[in-house]
Amino acid sequence: MKKFLLSFALSLLTVGLSAQREKVPVHPGEPDIPDFPYGRSLSLVPEVFHDGPDISVSLPVYVDAMEIVIKDSEGNVVLCESYSFVREAEVECPFSGDYFIEIYIGEECFYGEFSV
Secondary structure (H helix, E strand, O other), X not given: XXXXXXXXXXXXXXXXXXXXXXXXXXXXXXXXXXXXXXXXXXXXXXXXXXXXXXXXXXXXXXXXXXXXXXXXXXXXXXXEEEEEEEEEEEEEOOOOOEEEEEEEEOOEEEEEEEEO
């Protein structure tokens, strides 16, 4: 019984250490439009992290509206969520694979890539 409990505890520790939150670099503009105009005194560049299928987006200030769009590697929309008066949001990616994330804040767009 002790061996079972010890192996169970070690497996939980291993699983906990392997799941790490990774930062997803995002860029202003849209992937298909180079040099999207971006001029603002207050930077609204969101910070995006993913921990497996869980994606979190945070902003330095509250915004009136934000939309998160996740597309697969072929450009198909797999998730689209809209938020009002938000500073932080979390979504869950439904499948594993390579994805693009687009974050719309007003008329500005930020994009990045990640894998689940």
